[in-house]
Amino acid sequence: MSKQYHFIAIGGAVMHNLALALLSKGYEVTGSDDEIYEPSRSRLKEAGILPEQKGWFPEKIHQGLEGIILGMHAKVDNPELIRAKELKIPIYSFPEFIYEQSKNKKRVVISGSHGKTTITSMILHVLKTSGMDFDYLVGAQIEGFDLMVGLSDAKLILIEGDEYLTSPLDRRPKFFHYHHDILLMSGIAWDHFNVFPSFKNYADQFSQLAQMTPENGTFIFFEGDPYVKTIAESLPVNKTEKIPYAEHPAIIKEGQTFLLTEEGELPINVFGKHNLQNLQGALEICKSLGIKTKQFYQGIQSFKGAAKRQQVLAKASDSILFRDFAHAPSKLKATVEAVKMQYPKRRLIAVQELHTYSSLNKDFIHNYANSFDAADTAIIYLNPKAVSLKKLELMDEATLRAAFKRKDLQLFTVIEKLKKYLEEQDYHHCNLLLMSSGNYDDMDLTTLQSIINKKHL
Template sequence: MSKKYHFIAIGGAVMHNLALSMVDKGYKVSGSDDEIYEPSRTRLQNAGILPQEKGWFPEKIKHDLDGIILGMHARIDNPELQKAKELGIPVYSFPEFVFEQSRDKKRVVISGSHGKTTITSMILHVLKYHKLDFDYLVGAQIEGFELMVRLSDAPIIIIEGDEYLTSPIDRRPKFFHYHHDILLMSGIAWDHFNVFPTFENYKEQFQILAEMTPERGTFIYCKEDSHIVGIAEGLKSKPFAKIPYGAHPYTIKDGETFLLTEKGEIPILIFGEHNLQNLQGAKEVCLSLGLTDGQFYEAIGSFKGAAKRQEVLAKSASSILFRDFAHAPSKLKATVQAVKTQFPERKLIAVQELHTYSSLNKDFVHNYVGSFAAADVAVIYLNPKAVSLKKLELMDEETLKQAFGRNDLRLFTEIKDLKTFLENQSYANTNLLLMSSGNYDDMDLSVLKNKINQNPQA
């Protein structure tokens, strides 16, 4: 008989993907949410599991359910959650449920403040290229994969391990629940200021995770990050394998990056020092799973990148419009530097939408100092509504100039003004980089795209 699960907060990005993967596996799935946006809404509707009404309905929670899957969006006093507790129905966070579904698999967890999605995506790309059977959980929609989650009878699972809170009733990082066999750690740079009030507290979560590596497990870590090196040095007496990595050797020719290998130069579609670190980390994971150097190189040349990671929205012979997810200080700095290094002769206009709680917080924003250093033009967009929703104070241009260390920084608080400013720039021999974990209030990019695609000398 098919098992039945109910999702509390089914509309979230990962939650609805998990729900769809469970439908594919043959489970009976229901759910609730107080708001469901696209593309979640249409995808749930097509699968026949879109809630009929918005809101929470305790009457949906019945004895015949095998479990509840609780999303982070739900509140601790959620009426459906309370009913489930009254009835004694097992309640899982999505990381706990993913672990329950993968107990008998080899579990690979990709952790770190930056690069997680890209490294995970690279590994998935290589495994899929070679037609290997695997499950996965990744934090973005990636090309060639219909869902962000797959749960099947595959012998291995690749998991993007997020350090954010597990659920409203479990304040521990998600990545503690996966119980990895192979752990990769890409870098530690303070993030989630609202949850981890000090850097030491934030770093401690990664320390605990590394110490959870089993006796016959593997710890793959970036040797370019001093914080991770410190963690690795504290694990010297542990019996598991420890594999350090740095950026894969490469060269840049006319805006194109080539891997330097024993069998010659291999062109790749991504660029930037941090991405070459990501690539080497992905390679070490693939080798730990039994693939060869040759198999990795054969596959990685066709990897285009994860969604919103150095994504090219428009391009001409002398100009490119990039969109990137970068939002934390380390991500912003690495992305700006990567684009400038790849195209040193081109002017770089870099725009950052401050969108997260940390980035909008006056007590945290100084951590962005120097992150725009490689940009020729530095621009910040702040949405007053986003600031208000997070109950924070709207920062002025002078505060941001000091925080970022750029006296020439431009601040926009109206999307129409930013749009006009960008459309009035010349893009002759100029790249434009739009960075955010938000969406710039759905700013219409058609004029910018046309200007860059068709008339770069304007």
């Protein structure tokens, strides 16, 4: 009889992917949630494991379960969780469960405030093109991979190591649970203000993670970040292999980035300083796993990026509509600068939806100073509903202009008005960059896409 697991809060991005991964391994899977959005809903339904009703049902919890997998969205007083405790059924957060499934494998963890998903995706792409067997956990949908989680009998697992909280029962960062053999750290820039109240508290989590590197383990780090460099220097000498990396050399010609290599100039599909740093970090990981540099370059040329990372939604000869996940200050600044540097002769309209707790908080917002400087037109979208849901104070245009240090910053609080404004712009020699970890209240982009796509038809 196959093992059976029950997911409390099965609708989450990683949670539903893990559920589907276990199902594909031949396990029995059930789950509950009080709300399930797309694409989770359709994918669970297609697999035959979409809960029949929304809500929590203690009767779903029984002694025949091998374990409970608890999502971050569940509360500590969840009735299913209470029942599981009464029956003494093992309860795992998804990081703990991933470790349970991989404790006999080589574990590679990618950490840092920015670039985690892209670096992990680059490595996955190259490992796949090289024909290597591996398991993985990544925080976005990637081209060529059906799921965000892959579990098999492979001897290697690649994990995107998130610093956010593990579960309602465990308030530590997820990345502590993976017990890495090889760790990459890309950079540290304060995020998750609601969980880590000071930069020191936030940075300390990364320092503790690096200290967990075992004897004969490897620490690969971006040496351009002073905080990461200090962490590397604090690790015991002769205990851990330390490999620094910097930005991969490249040039831009006519809006196309080329890597400068011993093989000559190699065209790639991604661009910007951060992506060249990410690429070099991915190269160092691949080399540590036995991939030859030449093999890496062959694979990386066909890498198109992770979902919502410099994602092209529409394109004409002199304009592009980009969608990007950028939300924290360092990500916003890097993304805006990357697009402007890649297309310096084009006007850049950059729109940021303030969606996270940190970005909506007037005590944190000053951290966004100068992050919009490279944009020709800078726009903020702020949904009053999101502010009230997070029980915060709605900021006005003057507050935001002062925080971003941008006197011409425009503020929209009604999505229809923003949509109308964007559709009325002239996109000749102009790029539009939409950034958010949210979805702009499901703003319909079809008109904007057709405006750009049809410009030169």
